[in-house]
Amino acid sequence: MRGNVRYLAWAGVVVALGILFYSTRSTISHDPWTWVGVFLTVAVFSFLYRENRIYRFAEHLVVGVANGYSISFTVHRVIVPYVIKPLSAGFKALAADGPSLKLLDPNSSANFIILVPLAIGLLYFARFIPKYAWLVRIPMAIFMGYYTGQTVPAAFTGVVFPQLKATLVTQASFGGDPWLGVWKVLVLVGVLTTLTYFFFSREHKGVLKWSAKTGIIYVMVGFGASFGFTVMARISLAIGRFYFLFRDWLGILH
Amino acid sequence: MRVKLPLGLMIFFGILGFTDSFVPHPWAQNFHGVLRNKVLIVISVFALALGIGNLISHHVTRIKRKGPNWIHSYTTLISLGIATLIGIMGGVTGNGWLPTRVGGFKYDIQTIYFKVLVPLQSTMFALLAFFMASAAYRSFRARNLLAGLLLGSAFVVMLGQVPIGELLTGFLPPGFHAADISTWIMQVPNTASKRAIELGLTLGVLGTMLKILTGIERSWLGGGR
Amino acid sequence: MNFEKLLHIDRKVIFVLMGVAIVIPLVFPFRLPVGEQPPTRGLFDTIDRIDPAKQALMVSTDWTPQTEAENQPMTVALIRHGLARKLRVVVISFYNESIPMANQAVMQVVEEYNSQAKNEAEKVVYGRDVVLLGWVPPPIVPILGMGQSITGVYKVDYYGAGTDTLPIMKGLGSYDDIGLVCAVSGGSSPQWFLQFAQPRYGVKIAAAVTAVSAPDLYAYIESGQLSGMLGGMKGAAEYENLIEEKYHVGGRQRAMEGMGPQSIGHLLIMALVIMGNVGYFVARRKAS
Numbered sequence: 001m002r003g004n005v006r007y008l009a010w011a012g013v014v015v016a017l018g019i020l021f022y023s024t025r026s027t028i029s030h031d032p033w034t035w036v037g038v039f040l041t042v043a044v045f046s047f048l049y050r051e052n053r054i055y056r057f058a059e060h061l062v063v064g065v066a067n068g069y070s071i072s073f074t075v076h077r078v079i080v081p082y083v084i085k086p087l088s089a090g091f092k093a094l095a096a097d098g099p100s101l102k103l104l105d106p107n108s109s110a111n112f113i114i115l116v117p118l119a120i121g122l123l124y125f126a127r128f129i130p131k132y133a134w135l136v137r138i139p140m141a142i143f144m145g146y147y148t149g150q151t152v153p154a155a156f157t158g159v160v161f162p163q164l165k166a167t168l169v170t171q172a173s174f175g176g177d178p179w180l181g182v183w184k185v186l187v188l189v190g191v192l193t194t195l196t197y198f199f200f201s202r203e204h205k206g207v208l209k210w211s212a213k214t215g216i217i218y219v220m221v222g223f224g225a226s227f228g229f230t231v232m233a234r235i236s237l238a239i240g241r242f243y244f245l246f247r248d249w250l251g252i253l254h
Numbered sequence: 255m256r257v258k259l260p261l262g263l264m265i266f267f268g269i270l271g272f273t274d275s276f277v278p279h280p281w282a283q284n285f286h287g288v289l290r291n292k293v294l295i296v297i298s299v300f301a302l303a304l305g306i307g308n309l310i311s312h313h314v315t316r317i318k319r320k321g322p323n324w325i326h327s328y329t330t331l332i333s334l335g336i337a338t339l340i341g342i343m344g345g346v347t348g349n350g351w352l353p354t355r356v357g358g359f360k361y362d363i364q365t366i367y368f369k370v371l372v373p374l375q376s377t378m379f380a381l382l383a384f385f386m387a388s389a390a391y392r393s394f395r396a397r398n399l400l401a402g403l404l405l406g407s408a409f410v411v412m413l414g415q416v417p418i419g420e421l422l423t424g425f426l427p428p429g430f431h432a433a434d435i436s437t438w439i440m441q442v443p444n445t446a447s448k449r450a451i452e453l454g455l456t457l458g459v460l461g462t463m464l465k466i467l468t469g470i471e472r473s474w475l476g477g478g479r
Numbered sequence: 480m481n482f483e484k485l486l487h488i489d490r491k492v493i494f495v496l497m498g499v500a501i502v503i504p505l506v507f508p509f510r511l512p513v514g515e516q517p518p519t520r521g522l523f524d525t526i527d528r529i530d531p532a533k534q535a536l537m538v539s540t541d542w543t544p545q546t547e548a549e550n551q552p553m554t555v556a557l558i559r560h561g562l563a564r565k566l567r568v569v570v571i572s573f574y575n576e577s578i579p580m581a582n583q584a585v586m587q588v589v590e591e592y593n594s595q596a597k598n599e600a601e602k603v604v605y606g607r608d609v610v611l612l613g614w615v616p617p618p619i620v621p622i623l624g625m626g627q628s629i630t631g632v633y634k635v636d637y638y639g640a641g642t643d644t645l646p647i648m649k650g651l652g653s654y655d656d657i658g659l660v661c662a663v664s665g666g667s668s669p670q671w672f673l674q675f676a677q678p679r680y681g682v683k684i685a686a687a688v689t690a691v692s693a694p695d696l697y698a699y700i701e702s703g704q705l706s707g708m709l710g711g712m713k714g715a716a717e718y719e720n721l722i723e724e725k726y727h728v729g730g731r732q733r734a735m736e737g738m739g740p741q742s743i744g745h746l747l748i749m750a751l752v753i754m755g756n757v758g759y760f761v762a763r764r765k766a767s
Contacts, residue, residue, distance in 0.1 A: 033365060037373040041377045045380075048381065058374055059378075061333050066375070071341065072342045075341075076342070082292070082295055120293075124304040137256075142264075144466070145268040146270060149268035149274070150275075152272055153276075156460070159456045187449070194447045198454055221407040221443040222443060224407025227407075231386060232415050240376055241373075241377050
């Protein structure tokens with residue numbers, strides 16, 4: 001019985017595809033690349049039926065192509081203009097004018113100083129030579145150090161201070177629409193109680209218990225809102241793919 | 255040496271980065287400009303090389319050991335090679351010295367991006383719409399008051415965020431339409447909870463960063479010697 | 480009726496229902512009024528207040544193909560709005576994977592304007608009215624660097640032309656000359672701008688993000704750090720509608736077209752959750 005249903009379902013799919021192709025024969029794309037895109041789209045969607053070889057092929061293909069694309073973009077947009085061009089200009093200037101201090105000026109279009117970051121960057125490859133693997137820590141240290149140092153004051157001035165300031169309720173909060181003042185008070189209560197819910201250094205007893213209980217209400221409403229928005233996001237992405245199939249491939253939509 | 259040198263460099267560059275916003279002197283700002291525009295750009299792209307190296311080594315090992323799905327590792331390696339070759343030799347806009355057109359058929363890296371990468375990546379994310387529908391049906395239950403709140407909030411927002419919500423709740427008095435309540439949820443309880451979480455996260459990240467900068471947190475050194 | 484059956488719908492049936500819920504309204508479209516939310520209006524008004532003679536609009540396209548359906552209509556709508564207001568529009572990106580998409584959006588809008596232009600003066604010229612500056616990694620470099628000099632960070636545009644030779648860059652020194660930076664993002668680039676650029680350089684920031692990221696950013700709207708926000712495809716549709724109403728700019732409104740399937744998709748998920756809950760409560764009552 002189950003087998004028959006399956007055959008019928010497949011027959012239905014084949015008939016539906018036949019009707020689809022026949023009815024779109026004048027609008028369907030003739031671009032081979034669009035057909036490649038359709039094949040890959042269907043390959044990924046085939047995962048909805050079950051995990052299969054075509055899906056795995058698509059999964060592995062995306063890793064290869066994405067990285068290949070990134071490498072080529074990086075070579076053309078960073079390695080060539082930031083490393084190869086200043087160095088080749090540097091060699092030309094050296095051959096034409098001989099050694100000069102200008103060749104060590106980092107702001108000059110022809111300079112050898114770029115060899116320093118290049119050498120540091122190449123240390124990433126030390127990771128593949130066990131004896132010198134520790135050298136990979138040097139470029140990591142420079143990048144992480146600078147980024148961390150920049151982030152500490154930025155996080156205070158960009159997140160902590162303005163967010164705390166916005167939470168405060170003052171007389172001015174009730175200046176216009178009084179409801180806005182009430183909502184400000186609710187936000188203040190919500191921020192404080194949510195923070196206490198996530199405060200685990202003390203047992204949730206007494207005031208802390210009630211505060212945490214209020215906090216979890218805010219958290220749940222907030223997560224519900226996030227869920228609603230996530231549903232919206234995922235459906236939008238599916239719409240995008242069906243657009244591709246029905247517009248770019250079949251030519252039904254205009 | 256293996257620990258002290260990277261640690262010293264990290265602290266030195268950390269202090270440099272920290273002081274950037276406090277020292278507006280042109281000399282200091284010019285120095286930071288050079289550091290960012292010449293040094294950091296070049297160093298950062300080699301991190302990609304490290305990632306690619308790891309990817310290649312993982313797949314080569316899997317082929318050698320005939321691990322699970324080893325045959326598909328060829329797909330990754332071959333597509334990586336072809337995309338890299340076409341991208342580097344053919345140029346990012348198809349203007350390199352490698353021909354990327356035969357008659358009317360183009361195969362430059364832009365075409366590969368739009369016709370291979372875009373369908374693959376966007377469909378992988380589109381799959382989530384279907385799994386989300388199934389998961390919501392299977393496990394989104396109002397088991398207790400808190401779960402009910404989560405469900406109620408999600409329902410109002412789902413309805414309030416689409417035009418059809420206005421059609422379905424338009425008969426209610428102004429201020430009680432799905433879109434109005436959804437906006438209130440986003441601006442009051444959602445804002446409060448997300449702000450508290452954001453503050454907690456930021457303070458946590460700041461704590462960890464200060465521990466890294468002062469050399470207390472050393473796990474980034476990867477252990478070993 | 481045996482309500483417990485509602486608990487055992489096969490997941491493949493749910494997948495088919497979801498597909499049908501999206502495809503039917505796509506093939507048989509119906510237009511619904513989209514309204515407007517306060518963050519969308521905030522972004523629209525902020526761009527409307529920029530003085531074209533003094534400042535430009537910067538659009539940072541920080542999204543990858545995964546979120547194309549949501550972020551692409553936003554990018555197009557923002558460039559359309561900027562050009563409708565005769566603002567100079569500067570497009571940048573923090574990811575190399577966004578660049579071809581950003582270029583496609585820029586070219587689409589340029590073509591739209593030029594196909595409707597009644598005379599040469601109405602035409603949009605790349606390099607004079609709009610530019611794609613491209614990609615410079617890592618994000619901290621352009622975010623901080625543009626506080627000192629935009630052309631110092633982006634020496635060439637996407638097509639390799641020297642930025643100091645492009646007419647659009649004349650008078651565009653740093654963030655001081657940017658009226659608004661709108662980060663179109665599938666991740667957290669609006670927060671990077673809020674942390675590294677706004678406190679130091681005082682530049683106005685707005686966000687156009689995927690619906691997944693939108694709830695987290697409401698705290699920044701309430702604090703006044705973000706001048707406005709587009710949340711997901713609905714936000715993009717509202718924005719397309721606002722531009723159409725005020726400036727009557729032609730061109731495809733992809734997000735508006737998506738509102739039908741979006742609505743039916745939401746209704747389906749709500750119906751599924753209700754069915755699951757009815758089945759669950761009936762089964763629980765029977766068990767007790």
